[in-house]
Amino acid sequence: MIRDLTAVLGSAHRAVLFRYLAALFAYAVAQGLSVALLVPVLGDLLTGDTGGAARWTAWLAGAVLVTLGLHYVQAMLGFRVALVILTTLHHRLGDHVASLPVGWFDGTTVGRLTRMGTKSVLSIAGSCAHLLQPLVTGVVTPAAVVVVMLFLDWRLGLAALVCSPLILFAARLSVRLLNRMDEIDDAAGVEASGRVLEFARNQPVLRAFGRTTDGYAPLEAALERQRAASRKQVWMSVPGMLLGGFAVQMCFSALIGVGASLALRGAVDPVELVALLALVARFAGPLAEVGELAAVVRTTRNDMGRVRAVLEEPPLPEPERSAPVTVPGAVEVDGVRFGYPGRGESGDVVLDGVSFTVAPRTVTALVGASGSGKTTLTRLIARFFDVDAGTVRVGGVDVRDQSTAALMEQLSLVFQDVYLFDDTLIGNIRVGRPDADEEEVLEAARLAGVDEIVERLPDGWETRVGEAGTSLSGGERQRVSIARALLKGAPIVLLDEATAALDPENEAYVQRSMDALRATSTLLVVAHRLSTVTGADQIVVLDEGRVAERGTHQELMALDGRYARFWNERHRALGWRIATTAGGNGSGTS
Numbered sequence: 079m080i081r082d083l084t085a086v087l088g089s090a091h092r093a094v095l096f097r098y099l100a101a102l103f104a105y106a107v108a109q110g111l112s113v114a115l116l117v118p119v120l121g122d123l124l125t126g127d128t129g130g131a132a133r134w135t136a137w138l139a140g141a142v143l144v145t146l147g148l149h150y151v152q153a154m155l156g157f158r159v160a161l162v163i164l165t166t167l168h169h170r171l172g173d174h175v176a177s178l179p180v181g182w183f184d185g186t187t188v189g190r191l192t193r194m195g196t197k198s199v200l201s202i203a204g205s206c207a208h209l210l211q212p213l214v215t216g217v218v219t220p221a222a223v224v225v226v227m228l229f230l231d232w233r234l235g236l237a238a239l240v241c242s243p244l245i246l247f248a249a250r251l252s253v254r255l256l257n258r259m260d261e262i263d264d265a266a267g268v269e270a271s272g273r274v275l276e277f278a279r280n281q282p283v284l285r286a287f288g289r290t291t292d293g294y295a296p297l298e299a300a301l302e303r304q305r306a307a308s309r310k311q312v313w314m315s316v317p318g319m320l321l322g323g324f325a326v327q328m329c330f331s332a333l334i335g336v337g338a339s340l341a342l343r344g345a346v347d348p349v350e351l352v353a354l355l356a357l358v359a360r361f362a363g364p365l366a367e368v369g370e371l372a373a374v375v376r377t378t379r380n381d382m383g384r385v386r387a388v389l390e391e392p393p394l395p396e397p398e399r400s401a402p403v404t405v406p407g408a409v410e411v412d413g414v415r416f417g418y419p420g421r422g423e424s425g426d427v428v429l430d431g432v433s434f435t436v437a438p439r440t441v442t443a444l445v446g447a448s449g450s451g452k453t454t455l456t457r458l459i460a461r462f463f464d465v466d467a468g469t470v471r472v473g474g475v476d477v478r479d480q481s482t483a484a485l486m487e488q489l490s491l492v493f494q495d496v497y498l499f500d501d502t503l504i505g506n507i508r509v510g511r512p513d514a515d516e517e518e519v520l521e522a523a524r525l526a527g528v529d530e531i532v533e534r535l536p537d538g539w540e541t542r543v544g545e546a547g548t549s550l551s552g553g554e555r556q557r558v559s560i561a562r563a564l565l566k567g568a569p570i571v572l573l574d575e576a577t578a579a580l581d582p583e584n585e586a587y588v589q590r591s592m593d594a595l596r597a598t599s600t601l602l603v604v605a606h607r608l609s610t611v612t613g614a615d616q617i618v619v620l621d622e623g624r625v626a627e628r629g630t631h632q633e634l635m636a637l638d639g640r641y642a643r644f645w646n647e648r649h650r651a652l653g654w655r656i657a658t659t660a661g662g663n664g665s666g667t668s
């Protein structure tokens with residue numbers, strides 16, 4: 079736990095933790111010695127030596143005062159450490175997360191971060207103020223008592239020494255048993271929550287297929303498994319919970335037994351034995367408390383482990399000095415191999431031996447079946463991840479030789495998952511270039527067709543959009559994203575076209591913005607619209623992570639290969655859609 083805490087605090091703040099631990103240790107030893115002074119006080123009282131008792135009582139009072147002073151010091155230092163954690167951990171996490179590859183952020187990691195920023199940081203800070211103290215005193219105070227007992231009567235001291243690991247071992251075993259049960263219950267709980275979420279999210283599908291009245295079998299099965307796990311947890315936890323207390327009682331009885339037999343054989347003075355047994359009572363109690371705290375320790379350690387795992391996540395390596403761009407606007411993908419981290423061995427290679435170049439101010443369309451690696455390729459160009467082999471060059475320079483800022487200066491990303499901030503539309507477009515003036519923002523908005531959306535919003539340009547505001551349709555969100563790219567004016571635009579067919583209005587706006595973008599930038603488009611594909615200077619056809627064909631529309635049609643088949647299929651689908659529209663239902667899209 080201390081190791082986790084030092085890792086979480088970072089080298090700059092370790093000193094304050096060590097000061098706290100030193101004060102805590104001193105306090106625990108002083109507490110043990112104060113308890114030990116009861117022996118001579120009791121001994122003298124029981125033998126009627128009031129003078130001796132008064133002298134020892136004065137020592138005891140002094141020791142108690144010192145203990146109180148140390149208690150205050152350690153408590154203040156504990157709160158200081160907690161405060162340092164609260165004030166610095168968010169910044170440490172924020173700074174580190176900002177240095178991680180963009181590809182690290184997915185649904186799971188974002189969920190983990192949210193939990194970390196709230197619950198985990200509070201729990202770690204609380205551990206210093208409330209948890210370390212009983213843990214350290216629970217071990218060090220009994221240890222000090224044992225040392226004193228060894229001095230007073232080595233046999234009873236030895237017996238106490240033998241008992242200590244037994245009590246701790248029983249406590250640890252009890253925790254392990256309780257943990258195992260918690261894990262089973264947790265796993266069942268997580269599965270049930272997932273199913274509840276699925277049930278809620280899929281209401282439209284379930285209702286459409288009449289699956290709501292007779293229950294939703296996967297959810298009911300998950301709930302039943304959770305109930306069974308909870309029942310098992312209750313029963314199986316009982317031995318774990320009893321074990322710690324049982325071990326303490328057994329050790330206590332054993333020590334009394336040893337003391338009584340020594341007294342019967344005349345090896346210990348009965349008066350001294352009574353005083354020593356008072357010490358035994360102070361020795362076993364704190365050790366048992368340590369065992370009782372095990373559940374809180376476990377939760378806190380889990381929280382620390384989670385934070386530590388993020389802090390130890392390797393940052394994206396950055397060069398000391400960013401290499402200057404040599405061919406502005408050019409993109410080169412050279413023998414690239416890549417598999418997503420954590421997806422295992424070579425079976426999970428998503429791109430293999432992919433090579434092509436994109437000349438400045440040209441349009442390249444990436445086409446290929448779903449899962450062929452088109453989006454992954456755009457992520458590698460933006461260095462969301464580093465390639466496993468080969469090189470990605472942007473502006474003529476290996477992306478690994480450029481700082482993130484220098485690389486991002488050259489790129490605009492228009493991806494499908496457009497995030498809108500809880501801000502006005504203007505604010506959301508200005509993200510593209512925060513220092514742009516009003517005129518420039520409005521021009522970008524006009525070119526991308528955002529001004530048309532504004533006319534329909536209740537408060538016009540002042541309407542808040544995004545998570546807490548008015549939500550926009552997928553096509554509208556992409557228009558905002560294109561407006562950001564237009565405003566940024568980066569030399570290279572990576573664009574992942576919406577997969578869903580656009581309505582004619584959106585289609586026209588997207589076309590207009592693409593024309594504007596291609597006038598100033600290099601365009602690499604994951605293309606779904608046929609007009610983008612045919613209008614491209616180069617088409618790269620991906621198939622299962624490899625470049626299957628490359629050329630212009632005419633060249634690839636003449637090749638009569640994979641692309642020609644793709645084109646003919648899409649064309650037939652388009653013809654069918656037009657025919658449907660012409661047939662009178664008016665729902666056609668192209």
Ligand SMILES: Nc1ncnc2c1ncn2[C@@H]1O[C@H](COP(=O)(O)OP(=O)(O)OP(=O)(O)O)[C@@H](O)[C@H]1O
Nearest residue numbers: 184418421428446447448449450451452453454455
């Ligand atoms: N974040 C990720 N983690 C692990 N695997 C991923 C991730 N993103 C994509 N993949 C996998 O990589 C492969 C290529 O996916 P990619 O999204 O690049 O294909 P695509 O050609 O863009 O497909 P689509 O046209 O359906 O978007 C797929 O097998 C996909 O399951």
